[in-house]
């Protein structure tokens with residue numbers, strides 16, 4: 001890593017131990033409060049889904065349409081982010097409640113949970129922002145760093161970004177299928193088709209639910225319900241896209257190279273998570289709506305701690321960063337979005353990669 | 368009521384699966400729960416309808432299960448599930464009542480330092496709702512009732528005998544049955560009044576308590592003198608480990624083990640750090656000795672196994688694997704787990720012999 005050269009190996013180790021201590025304190029304290037939080041959010045998601053569907057199904061006026069679509073969007077956002085994403089990280093496995101079990105949870109999105117868990121929990125969280133290993137960098141569609149090789153296709157990337165935002169759940173699902181391996185020859189057509197089966201099955205049910213079953217149930221209101229469901233899915237897509245792109249790609253969030261991973265120790269992994277993530281500032285409800293991914297830094301440091309604890313942990317992490325004179329990338333939603341948009345436009349053009357990546361690891365850390 | 372073990376019909380199964388894929392089941396169970404926690408789509412839940420003190424350490428809980436309960440056979444047990452500080456815990460308890468009527472009884476002894484038994488005694492109230500597994504276990508009376516069944520029990524090990532004798536009592540078949548029960552003192556005898564009533568109805572009852580003159584606990588000579596023909600009779604034995612051991616030894620001596628049925632109320636193995644343990648891998652059928660150094664993942668790899676893994680530091684859950692039995696410790700939280708449940712191999716170590724679904 002390039003930035004924290006001012007820290008000696010033993011200081012980095014000490015920093016890691018302090019983060020461990022923060023994590024342990026919170027893990028030891030898990031209990032009723034965490035349960036109540038997630039139960040409250042589940043209740044809210046269920047209630048707003050029911051309200052949204054009732055308003056869409058039985059209303060005839062534009063006001064109930066807007067309210068219904070809004071409520072449905074809210075429920076989808078809560079379900080995907082504060083509930084689904086966090087449950088599938090195993091943040092609530094300790095409750096031993098089957099409905100909060102990371103391995104059996106299936107979220108309201110077209111990507112099957114099992115595949116997503118692998119690409120997200122393993123590839124993205126272990127190799128965060130490492131070029132060539134973390135396929136979440138620009139989702140292999142966008143060039144968000146000068147270190148990604150340029151080609152003329154990227155000239156259109158502002159349009160690609162718009163498309164990805166609108167259809168984010170499909171983008172995530174296709175991304176998990178690793179279609180680019182067809183091009184590189186790493187996978188055969190058959191292999192990709194085999195891989196795609198769970199996705200096709202899940203997507204068919206999801207489409208049937210939102211665009212056939214619920215419209216059909218509403219009889220004459222079918223077009224209205226179909227449109228409401230479509231808008232709710234799009235609303236959720238755009239929101240999720242915005243939150244996730246603000247998490248790793250604003251100015252200042254670093255991209256790493258595979259060579260820098262060699263012999264990486266736990267404390268250095270922490271450091272990489274810190275340097276490769278960015279937070280969004282805001283109030284309680286903004287945090288809930290982002291599934292607390294507004295605290296991307298804390299999420300990457302402590303992916304298995306129930307996310308609603310991140311605001312509390314953030315105070316401790318920030319103080320720690322100040323003491324060690326480490327950057328802590330945070331800003332309002334507007335600032336971070338502007339910063340990401342800037343990158344998307346800038347790197348559409350051929351930008352120069354950062355200088356040689358062969359930083360020498362400090363001798364003590366080179367394993 | 369459905370017959371125990373009967374499977375739901377294929378249409379029922381595919382409807383459930385469609386409802387699941389359309390996410391209707393989550394909605395349905397959420398709203399049903401709001402109306403009444405007993406309303407579930409398949410889980411057995413039961414409401415506490417009575418709490419009866421038996422002795423100073425033992426309390427009986429009368430439960431009324433919801434419609435998903437498929438009944439039990441006398442002598443079987445169930446896994447009781449309660450939530451304590453946000454965490455669900457499951458523990459086995461024998462159903463101490465015979466299979467009649469719409470309630471069932473769990474008779475629970477308070478264990479020193481025990482998480483669940485103390486919670487049940489101190490925290491459970493009439494009206495509360497608990498979870499139950501289906502009835503399980505083969506410590507039961509055969510359909511073809513034996514002529515002269517013999518029950519040898521000690522302490523809270525009397526619970527399966529209470530269910531079986533209750534069934535015999537309901538059928539008017541107590542004559543010929545014998546119960547030899549051991550307890551610490553007269554006041555520690557569970558369901559004493561009922562036992563006396565059953566004795567009046569024909570049960571041959573022998574109660575040995577440690578506060579009486581004579582040997583303490585199970586004594587082979589005294590027992591053989593009390594039931595001289597024991598080695599000829601189908602026998603059901605249940606009690607703490609020392610009682611079980613001495614009794615088994617006596618049956619072995621008389622070559623009567625085939626007629627001895629036993630149930631162990633196994634407590635969780637006491638955790639012990641850093642020594643080598645045996646790991647049984649259920650799928651491959653292998654048994655390995657692990658050296659206790661590092662995570663279970665590392666130890667299994669050193670022993671030649673190749674479990675799936677990803678991050679090797681507890682974040683990706685790729686290495687997750689169901690633990691079937693034994694005690695493990697989560698190296699991140701220090702939490703000890705004694706129940707069957709999935710563990711992450713890369714951040715767990717074994718604290719007793721364990722069995723994994725690998």
Ligand SMILES: Cc1cc2nc3c(=O)[nH]c(=O)nc-3n(C[C@H](O)[C@H](O)[C@H](O)COP(=O)(O)OP(=O)(O)OC[C@H]3O[C@@H](n4cnc5c(N)ncnc54)[C@H](O)[C@@H]3O)c2cc1C
Pocket residue numbers: 444458459460461462474475476477478479480481482483484485504523526527630631632633634635636637638703705
């Ligand atoms: C088939 C079957 C039927 C049963 N039927 C009955 C019945 O009818 N009635 C009845 O009363 N019991 C019955 N039991 C026994 C009952 O299941 C146990 O008493 C119960 O599981 C204890 O639960 P607990 O949570 O109170 O104890 P736990 O918390 O599980 O503790 C069990 C023991 O381990 C020790 N322990 C736990 N964790 C640690 C630790 N970290 N360090 C050191 N020591 C520790 C405790 O001190 C205690 O001695 C049955 C058991 C089986 C297997």
Ligand code: FES
Pocket residue numbers: 675676677678679680681682683684685686687711712713714
């Ligand atoms: S290998 Fe990632 S959690 Fe164990």
